[in-house]
Amino acid sequence: HRLSCQDILSLQLKGSGPMLAPFKNVCCSSGCEASVSDVEFLHVDHDITLAEVPRVEYSDLARDMAIATMMQNGAKLGMAGSFRADREVVLAAVRQNGATLRHAAPELKGDREVVLAAVKQNWVALEYATEELQSDREIVLEAVRQNGGKLWNAAPSLKADREVVLVAVTQNGNALRFAAAHLKADREIVLATVRQNGNALWYAAAPLQADSEVVLTAVQQNWVALEYASA
Known part of the structure; x- marks a missing residue:
């Protein structure tokens, strides 16, 4: 029928x-x-x-x-x-x-x-994407623009990509924890990080935890960040 x-x-x-x-x-x-x-x-x-x-x-x-x-x-x-x-x-x-x-x-x-x-x-x-597409720069950039924390799902090569990490930490300072070690020592990236979340100073490389401008920027965003500053 x-x-x-x-x-x-x-x-x-x-x-x-x-x-x-x-x-x-x-x-x-x-x-x-x-x-x-x-x-x-x-x-x-x-x-x-x-x-x-x-x-x-x-x-x-x-x-x-x-x-x-x-x-x-x-x-x-x-x-x-x-x-x-x-x-x-x-x-x-x-x-x-x-x-x-x-x-x-x-x-x-x-x-x-x-x-x-x-x-x-x-x-x-x-x-939910395949590992191959979690290595796709355009796709990861789109994700971290919305939520920097999605850097966690990115492939190691993108966690070491300066632009990707900068976009991520600008949106969510805590994303610095997922960045490659050399980028945690990148002054511009760390400054962008602490402007968004002062407490993320915790994830910065030791020399930058002792950088007066970085520490001041972090403390201005959240005074608790002083706890993570180095002498």
């Missing part, structure tokens, strides 16, 4: 089809036909959920509906069954909710475009 687009829209307009607004446009523009099982895919507010996607026909309509769902709530990717390996569905999901990268198929956690889109939406996504 198959339903035409008109049938599906009639169900929606009568209130008996729990479709979301975008599905109306998806269906109308496609000029397609959908099976009853494809329509059941939409009953996310009733007994049938996205977890049942593997049981429905993998039609263009079902895929378009999955994309439309993710555009509204990317977290639904966790219940999307085989669609978690569909690149376009996952892209739609992570653009709406970057953290949902955790639910993507392993190969998509190694897809640069997918991971970059996820990190741009939410820095948390960096921890």
Whole structure:
């Protein structure tokens, strides 16, 4: 038994089809036909959920509906069954909710475009990326601009990258703890660090803990930093 687009829209307009607004446009523009099982895919507010996607026909309509769902709530990717390996569905999901990268198929956690889109939406996504992409400078820069502490997830080569570390400590002074040793002795980086968080003087190299300008800057930000100054 198959339903035409008109049938599906009639169900929606009568209130008996729990479709979301975008599905109306998806269906109308496609000029397609959908099976009853494809329509059941939409009953996310009733007994049938996205977890049942593997049981429905993998039609263009079902895929378009999955994309439309993710555009509204990317977290639904966790219940999307085989669609978690569909690149376009996952892209739609992570653009709406970057953290949902955790639910993507392993190969998509190694897809640069997918991971970059996820990190741009939410820095948390960096921890779900493959090791190779945690070594990607652009992706890591995007993450540490939002939360310098994500320097922790970066590859060692990027923890030794002066620009990456400077961006990270400017956003979160505590990120200095994850920087390579030679950058903890970099005066400009340490000054940027203590301007953001005076207590992060604790992570600076010993000579800079005795640097009068560095210490004064740290204490002006937080007087407790005096405890970490060297004589």
